[in-house]
Each structure stands twice: as structure tokens, then as C-alpha cells.
Amino acid sequence: MSERRSLWEYANPRKFMGLSGTILPWITIAGGVLLVVGLIWGFFFTPDDYRQGSTVKIIYLHVPSALMAINAWFMMLVASLIWLIRRHHVSALAARAAAPVGVAMTIIALVTGAIWGQPMWGTWWVWDPRLTSFLILFLFYLGYVALWAAVENDDTAADLTSVTCIVGSVFAVLSRYAVNFWNQGLHQGASLSLDPEENVADIFYYPLLVTIAAFVLIFVALVLLRTRTEIRARQLRAYMARERMQ
């Protein structure tokens, strides 16, 4: 009779370390290869856009990073809810591990957006609903990371940051859907759409899909690596605390 396995098994740090140690090299290699292929394809082998000229090449960095900045927050939300409901330490540490990666993705999206916006809109920044909610999401990321660093007790830090994550999710949702909620601002609608009229042209779309896949895999690889580090750091703190008590 086959043993039925559950996803919750990986809430056990030892099992998580075993599985993540096995899959991490493969995810890293796949993410690296796809990033190189996607960026070379997009940069060297796609034409200029008839309206945006060569700035269209920024899409291969701006869209995947913005997508990951928002989705990283949703991943942190799920992990935070698991922590609050089931008290699995690995999920709290995974949320903590994802935050700096989300910060980096948000910075890339903000920087590339500003660089792209300047020649197209004539300004680096505008207080448009999508950009503003994205900036607030960035500030939530910084607050989340600072809160983890400021609170000494790991469980209290996990509780407080989980609540911060739930509140910040409003801005993650707004970052994605602000364009639909308020029909104003300079930022265009979604680059990826099921509506062929709205979706980017195929010649830009396929390399964009490759870079999106690369960013997803790089995100997963970094979160696994950083979660493993957090598990080890927590173990080290526990050893040191035990030694101090002896």
C-alpha cells in the first residue's frame, strides 16, 4: 500500500532542507539559462516598436520584475497566513526570506519604469494610481524587512510581520488592478492579456514569456536558498541560547 504524502510534511525543517537541497541546483540552472536566453533574444533579436523605438527592449526587465514584486508579496501573504493559522516556522521563515527578493524586484521595476517613462512620457515619475500604489508597496516591503530585524523574538516578529503583510496586500492588489479601478494616469494597461487587441505583439511576447519564466525561477531559487539560510540561522540562535543557559 503506498504511503500518502502531504504538502505539510515540508513544514518540518529537516524534510524541507532535504527537498530544497535536491531541487535548488536545478531551479537555479534553469532560471539562469532562461534569463540569458530571454535577455539575448529580447535585446539582440527583436525589432524596435513603431511608437516606442528601442525602449521597448526595457519590457523584458520591467514587466517580469514588476510581476514578481507583486507576486512575491502574495507568496508572503500565503506563508504569513499559514504561520498565523498553523504556526509552521518554515512558512514564517519563507516569508521573511522572500521579502528582500521582493524589495530587489520592486527596485528594478521602479528604476526601469522611470528610465522607460522619461523618454516616453517626458517625466521620470508621475503620481499615477498604479505607480503610487506600487511605491507604497515598496515602502511596505521596507517596513516588513525592518520589522523582522527590529523584533528580537522570532515568533513575535513573525506575528507582527504577518499582520503587516495582510495590510500591505491591499497595495499589492492596487498595484496590479489600479489601472482597471481608476481610468486615469499615464501607465498603460496590462502588457499580458488574453485579449489579442491588448496583448503585446507576438514578436515581443515570446521572449517576454521566457524572461518572466526566468524571473519566476530565480525568485523561487533565491527564496529556497534564503529560507535554508534562515532555518540554519534559527538553529544557530537556538544552540547559542541553550549554551548561554548552561
Place this chain on the structure above:
Amino acid sequence: MMPDLGKYATSVLSAYGASIAILVVLIWASLARSARVRKSLEAFEAKRKGNG
């Protein structure tokens, strides 16, 4: 081999340069901390084993 980026060359190249730099810093920082914590943990476990 280098595509002609025209008048937007500075914008495109700076976007790529900044993004790749941020990714490199993120990956390097993650690997460095991972190595540091792993080394500390191994040293601590070796010391504990040594103490019996």
C-alpha cells in the same frame, strides 16, 4: 552584433545595467550570508561535538 538603439541607447543600456547590477548584488548577498551562516553553524556543531 550590437543592435542600433538610436536616440534611446542611454535609456535602454542604463535600464539593463541597473537591473543586472541589482540582480548580481541580490544573488551575491544571498550566497554570502548563506555561506557565513552555514560556516558558523558547522563551527558551533563541531565545538559541541568536541565538548562531548
